[in-house]
Amino acid sequence: MSAHSHPASQPNGHPAASSASAQPADVLTVPTTAGYVRGIYEQLEDGSRVRSWRGVYFGDTTAGPARFQAARPVPPWAGVRDASEFGPVAPQPTYSWTERVEGSEDCLHLDIVRPDTDRTLPVVVYLHGGSYIVGSSHMFMLRGFNMARDLDVVYVSVNFRLGALGYLDVRSLAGQACANPALSDQLLALHWVRDNIAAFGGDPQAVTVMGESAGGAAVLTLMASPAAQGLFHRAIAQSPPISLVHSRAQSTLWARELVNRLALPRMSTVRDLQDQDFADIVRAGQSMMWRKQELLHLNSCYAPTVDRQLLPEHPIDVFESGTQAPVPLLIGTNADEASFAKFLFQRARARRRAGVRLLSSFDSAAAEEVVAQYNGAHSRSDFAQLLADALFWAPAVAVAEAHAVHHPTWMYSFEFAPVVLRALGLGAVHSLELSHLFGDAQASRISVLTRMGSAADFAGVTQTMQQHWRQFIHAGDPGPQWPAYRVFHSGDPAQRLEAARDNSGADVGLRAVRRFDVESSVVCDPKADKRLAWQDYNMRQWGAGRPELVEALDFITSLLD
CATH class of the missing domain: 3.40.50.1820 (Alpha/Beta hydrolase fold, catalytic domain)
Incomplete structure (x- = not known):
């Protein structure tokens, strides 16, 4: 040009x-x-x-x-x-x-x-x-x-x-x-x-x-x-x-x-x-x-703020109340979003303490139970998976669970990783799926690593994902090979989300998730035990583990209202 x-x-x-x-x-x-x-x-x-x-x-x-x-x-x-x-x-x-x-x-x-x-x-x-x-x-x-x-x-x-x-x-x-x-x-x-x-x-x-x-x-x-x-x-x-x-x-x-x-x-x-x-x-x-x-x-400097105007409530609360935008939703995460966390702590005890501290910032009562589902976060892999799920997977599941009660919902797990990323122990890292959706293997910041591997495998994953995304964008449905994420069988709108939250849907076709890899497939309710642990964890209100700080800050904000 x-x-x-x-x-x-x-x-x-x-x-x-x-x-x-x-x-x-x-x-x-x-x-x-x-x-x-x-x-x-x-x-x-x-x-x-x-x-x-x-x-x-x-x-x-x-x-x-x-x-x-x-x-x-x-x-x-x-x-x-x-x-x-x-x-x-x-x-x-x-x-x-x-x-x-x-x-x-x-x-x-x-x-x-x-x-x-x-x-x-x-x-x-x-x-x-x-x-x-x-x-x-x-x-x-x-x-x-x-x-x-x-x-x-x-x-x-x-x-x-x-x-x-x-x-x-x-x-x-x-x-x-x-x-x-x-x-x-x-x-x-x-x-x-x-x-x-x-x-x-x-x-x-x-x-x-x-x-x-x-x-x-x-x-x-x-x-x-x-x-x-x-x-x-x-x-x-x-x-x-x-x-x-x-x-x-x-x-x-x-x-x-x-x-x-x-x-x-x-x-x-x-x-x-x-x-x-x-x-x-x-x-x-x-x-x-x-x-x-x-x-x-887990107290990031920057994020949207619940302001009672543009954002009246925490988004997860809005989804659970059923007042969100009534549109079809396609949502998902990558299998190894936070694999970098494998290198953060040298000692197993430090990893466990860090995991509990992170989760206690939102829900100190349930933090230990969630960490226990990741084998105490003792190994590097378990700690990295805990962090990835806390930041990405568990919130995405919470949204999918709530949205699926009222509106069409599809969920995915991106699991494809080129040979070099697998050899390095990184796997399907955060944002890796973008190269496939945007159809440009050279545009990634780590393209020097992603280029090493089977071009046919890369092209196959790209074609499959683009077909589903295209179908969803054009028709509001990613196609028959990707079942909707459902949390109950009945078509009765009076049936509530709670009726299906206490058991796995793996045996009855609930909670279908599309896995994107060299051989893509559909699985039902993957990581069911972890999902059940997270559903009792309150991820909507930061500060539960730091009551003195929040009390002081709430006092300041009360003077402003």
């Missing part, structure tokens, strides 16, 4: 529009509610091409007085705006030997890719992962050129605020603030898709919201948000750490720690934070994440 020069900027920082006629010259010049955009063709390796629009702004700048506020629509422009270059990433650390921060607060843009046809196609809106801290709509893996072609969709990848600027509720400081800036960004993007995607050949009545890791949790958060109702029609949540949602007490802890790390007075306000350089906020946020050592208690 030929190089493209960066467009000039308007005073607000957005690329300037050209003085071209307001009438579209070709299929790459498309009207939006704010103005025309002109895209480019992207040539693929097989000789085919797709249409691509990059850095299309849906929201205004989030800098200055707009920092920590709800997203606002992009101001209209005249003429035709160039959409040949990706927009800036949201402010984020670079994890280099320096403290360099990259990005811009004028980051509310999205990228669109579609096959080079004029057919109306279903839409995939993708939310990137990155622990709520890093990532972008145009990470190399997520550009979606092959996915748009292979799944025959209009692919929309969304950029949104991250870290302290997007996933930290600062309402405990004096002043006005939005509790969930990133969630407001995602909601605004979905409104933009509803109002504009038809002009790009997308069907606004067939929108699938999809994400992995933090992006998968964002999908479930949107399903739990009343403000998102009706904006999408199917959902795909891959490896979603949905239990890690902030309470008001947690938000208070981290907002005050941010002020401390910025060396500001204790009584600083939201306005004081708005006056800081965004790079200083990002650096302070990284400092408190690593030096506060709260990750030892």
Whole structure:
């Protein structure tokens, strides 16, 4: 593809529009509610091409007085705006030997890719992962050129605020603030898709919201948000750490720690934070994440916050109450999400203590019983599996169990790992499935390892997964080879979830899970004993094992209400 020069900027920082006629010259010049955009063709390796629009702004700048506020629509422009270059990433650390921060607060843009046809196609809106801290709509893996072609969709990848600027509720400081800036960004993007995607050949009545890791949790958060109702029609949540949602007490802890790390007075306000350089906020946020050592208690700095508005309750509570978005859901995890944890502790006793400490942060009464199901987490493998299940599998099962009571649900387990990853003891690590779904073995950060192995095996897993995802996106059902996840047999809607929670469905066809490997298969209720242990564990309220800290934080928040 030929190089493209960066467009000039308007005073607000957005690329300037050209003085071209307001009438579209070709299929790459498309009207939006704010103005025309002109895209480019992207040539693929097989000789085919797709249409691509990059850095299309849906929201205004989030800098200055707009920092920590709800997203606002992009101001209209005249003429035709160039959409040949990706927009800036949201402010984020670079994890280099320096403290360099990259990005811009004028980051509310999205990228669109579609096959080079004029057919109306279903839409995939993708939310990137990155622990709520890093990532972008145009990470190399997520550009979606092959996915748009292979799944025959209009692919929309969304950029949104991250870290302290997007996933930290600062309402405990004096002043006005939005509790969930990133969630407001995602909601605004979905409104933009509803109002504009038809002009790009997308069907606004067939929108699938999809994400992995933090992006998968964002999908479930949107399903739990009343403000998102009706904006999408199917959902795909891959490896979603949905239990890690902030309470008001947690938000208070981290907002005050941010002020401390910025060396500001204790009584600083939201306005004081708005006056800081965004790079200083990002650096302070990284400092408190690593030096506060709260990750030892599963207390992440950044997450969506239960705010009684955009997110009225913890998402798992919303699912269990049956008030989530009534859409088909495809959800699952990888078999070895946290295999890196095998190398964290040298002694078996330390691994067990760490496992109990992690789980006690949410439910001190049930922590020991859960750890016992993993052989006390004594071995490296057992500890790694405990951590993976705590962060990803158990929350995903809780969501699947609740959603399946009322709405179509399908669950998967991704278990394919190239020979080198198996030899290293890593297996099907976190995010490994993305190479298959996006149809690009070279885009992975560990592609040097994943390339070593059978190309036929890799291609077979890719074809199988893409067929199921395509069928789900186009029809709301991944196909007859993938049975729905069901928690009871009866079609009687009065039958409650509790009727099927105390026994395994392995013998009666309940809780079907699609396993993706060289030889894919369907299993029923895998790890049933572990599921039963986790169902009695409360993963919705952080702080049970630290009552003195939570009591003090709750006292502070009570003064704010």
